[in-house]
Amino acid sequence: MDPVFRAIAVYFFLMLVFRILGKRSLSQITSFDFLLLLIVGEATQQALLGDDYSITNAVLVIIVLVGVDYLLAMIKEHSRRIERIVEGAPLIVIADGKVLETRIKRAGLDEDDVMKAARLKHGLERIEQIKYAIQERDGKVSIIPYGK
Amino acid sequence: MALKDIEAVDHSLELDEAHWLHVWIWRLQYVFIALVIVIAGLSIAGLFGGGWLSRTEASSDGASVVYQRFMRYGNETVLEARLPAGNGSITIPLEYFGRLKLNTVVPQPQAQRIQGNRVVFEFGATGESVVRFHLLPLEPGASEAGIGVGNASFTVSQFTWP
Numbered sequence: 001m002d003p004v005f006r007a008i009a010v011y012f013f014l015m016l017v018f019r020i021l022g023k024r025s026l027s028q029i030t031s032f033d034f035l036l037l038l039i040v041g042e043a044t045q046q047a048l049l050g051d052d053y054s055i056t057n058a059v060l061v062i063i064v065l066v067g068v069d070y071l072l073a074m075i076k077e078h079s080r081r082i083e084r085i086v087e088g089a090p091l092i093v094i095a096d097g098k099v100l101e102t103r104i105k106r107a108g109l110d111e112d113d114v115m116k117a118a119r120l121k122h123g124l125e126r127i128e129q130i131k132y133a134i135q136e137r138d139g140k141v142s143i144i145p146y147g148k
Numbered sequence: 149m150a151l152k153d154i155e156a157v158d159h160s161l162e163l164d165e166a167h168w169l170h171v172w173i174w175r176l177q178y179v180f181i182a183l184v185i186v187i188a189g190l191s192i193a194g195l196f197g198g199g200w201l202s203r204t205e206a207s208s209d210g211a212s213v214v215y216q217r218f219m220r221y222g223n224e225t226v227l228e229a230r231l232p233a234g235n236g237s238i239t240i241p242l243e244y245f246g247r248l249k250l251n252t253v254v255p256q257p258q259a260q261r262i263q264g265n266r267v268v269f270e271f272g273a274t275g276e277s278v279v280r281f282h283l284l285p286l287e288p289g290a291s292e293a294g295i296g297v298g299n300a301s302f303t304v305s306q307f308t309w310p
Contacts, residue, residue, distance in 0.1 A: 020180045089166035092157050100155045106174050
């Protein structure tokens with residue numbers, strides 16, 4: 001029973017932490033963030049397996065993790081509210097060429113992040129050329145320029 | 149952070165921003181940061197073992213015990229007993245070793261026997277001596293044990309974090 005509870009606890013703990021930490025962490029990983037993720041992975045491995053390095057334990061943990069993930073995906077399919085809570089919702093950070101200060105700050109973004117997306121995707125030069133900039137559920141920034 | 153703090157946008161996009169959810173998450177971020185600070189502080193203080201909050205000392209009749217009130221599952225801990233001069237025996241309930249595995253005793257006892265439901269460690273000390281029991285917590289949760297050091301008796305209450 002122990003590996004089952006361990007896997008479930010670690011799954012939901014990690015989900016909670018990364019959900020609360022914001023979407024930026026998922027979309028714009030710096031080299032230090034990557035290093036941090038590796039350390040988190042190492043600590044998670046210890047918590048998941050404990051001192052039991054048997055194949056049975058590893059198989060159990062994998063089955064439980066995949067099972068919980070699949071179950072959650074099924075629940076999300078049936079409940080839009082739960083899907084929103086788990087996956088998040090998009091947020092407009094620039095509207096009609098104006099930066100929405102509270103939104104962009106709370107989203108963990110700044111104008112440079114938005115302009116980077118605008119340059120990469122549409123070759124835009126200035127914020128005023130952006131009709132809407134949206135932080136999507138996966139943390140990426142979508143740009144809708146004027147004239148579209 | 150409240151719902152009214154989010155700038156209103158009259159947009160033409162087919163998009164549900166779910167403002168309530170963003171506000172909820174942003175509030176949780178504050179709680180999370182506060183929790184991180186509190187947990188880090190308590191951890192330094194010893195809530196998870198090792199600090200002043202965890203280290204407990206009790207003494208009576210020239211004998212004493214020093215132990216960690218908080219332990220972590222699978223992380224070795226030390227129970228230190230100071231024997232008074234002239235009485236070199238320490239008694240520990242058998243049940244205690246069901247919850248904590250005895251790794252080593254330093255110094256090694258001269259004799260060791262089971263008396264009823266207790267293990268008696270005899271050191272034959274002529275002078276005052278310190279004995280260290282290196283223990284490994286085997287199961288999470290609270291535990292309590294009556295430990296005899298010389299003529300004195302101590303109740304050792306401990307909690308093992310998972």
